[in-house]
Amino acid sequence: MKQVLTMNDAGGKNYYYKEAVKILRTNIQFTGKDIKSVLFTSCYPNEGKTDIVFQLAVEMGKAGKRVVIVDADIRKSGFIKRYALNEEIPGLSQFLSGQAEKKQIVCSTGYENTDIILSGPVAPNPSELLGQTIFSDLLHELREDYDYVLLDTPPVGSVVDAVVAAQACDGAVIVIESGLVSHKAAQKTLAQLRKSGCSILGAVLNKVDIKKDKYYFSYYKKYGDYYNTKQY
Ligand SMILES: Nc1ncnc2c1ncn2[C@@H]1O[C@H](COP(=O)(O)OP(=O)(O)OP(=O)(O)O)[C@@H](O)[C@H]1O
Numbered sequence: 001m002k003q004v005l006t007m008n009d010a011g012g013k014n015y016y017y018k019e020a021v022k023i024l025r026t027n028i029q030f031t032g033k034d035i036k037s038v039l040f041t042s043c044y045p046n047e048g049k050t051d052i053v054f055q056l057a058v059e060m061g062k063a064g065k066r067v068v069i070v071d072a073d074i075r076k077s078g079f080i081k082r083y084a085l086n087e088e089i090p091g092l093s094q095f096l097s098g099q100a101e102k103k104q105i106v107c108s109t110g111y112e113n114t115d116i117i118l119s120g121p122v123a124p125n126p127s128e129l130l131g132q133t134i135f136s137d138l139l140h141e142l143r144e145d146y147d148y149v150l151l152d153t154p155p156v157g158s159v160v161d162a163v164v165a166a167q168a169c170d171g172a173v174i175v176i177e178s179g180l181v182s183h184k185a186a187q188k189t190l191a192q193l194r195k196s197g198c199s200i201l202g203a204v205l206n207k208v209d210i211k212k213d214k215y216y217f218s219y220y221k222k223y224g225d226y227y228n229t230k231q232y
Pocket residue numbers: 011017042044045046047048049050051052073078153154155206207208228229
């Protein structure tokens with residue numbers, strides 16, 4: 001019996017954010033039937049990865065897809081913090097170090113068709129754990145169990161974990177906070193991720209101020225004045 005977590009929609013995202021997430025869901029579905037495990041990373045901390053992974057998973061679940069979120073940020077889990085979840089819930093770090101079985105780490109989010117594997121307690125060697133075959137074998141099994149496996153990872157600019165995890169994924173998406181990341185920094189992150197051999201699906205430009213974006217503003221102004229997220 002799966003443990004059911006109480007995860008409320010803590011993001012409180014507006015209409016435009018949610019619409020953009022639906023477009024992201026459609027775009028990912030159109031990348032092809034072999035793209036099932038998708039990793040989300042960014043250049044820097046705080047660009048909005050965890051929110052996007054959660055909202056996207058819930059949106060996919062609502063659309064009838066079976067989804068599992070893998071919280072692969074073993075250093076600083078966004079999910080445990082954001083949803084005030086119990087750090088004692090067995091998670092990825094324990095599974096990868098042989099201290100828990102798969103059936104103990106897969107929990108239900110309470111949202112339809114949407115499960116989650118939390119990061120587990122902070123481990124001293126996350127990149128080594130994520131580089132093991134036990135991690136790629138787990139993703140392989142999850143690909144069979146679910147329609148989509150969405151991975152939340154730390155930023156590429158800080159640690160190597162996302163690049164290591166990407167080696168075991170079908171595709172990667174880079175979340176970029178509007179106005180924060182230079183072209184050079186984005187190119188550097190892209191080059192790092194390419195080393196993993198994982199296919200780069202694209203980028204999500206997050207925290208966009210629509211008032212500064214004339215095209216989007218003229219299109220959306222009849223609905224409101226702020227649009228957070230768009231994709232490339
Ligand atoms: N589109 C958005 N517009 C405004 N604020 C946002 C948006 N997306 C996320 N945020 C806010 O930005 C902060 C960081 O979000 P989140 O934790 O999802 O980022 P992260 O990239 O996962 O961070 P970390 O690198 O620490 O894991 C949160 O306070 C969140 O509410």
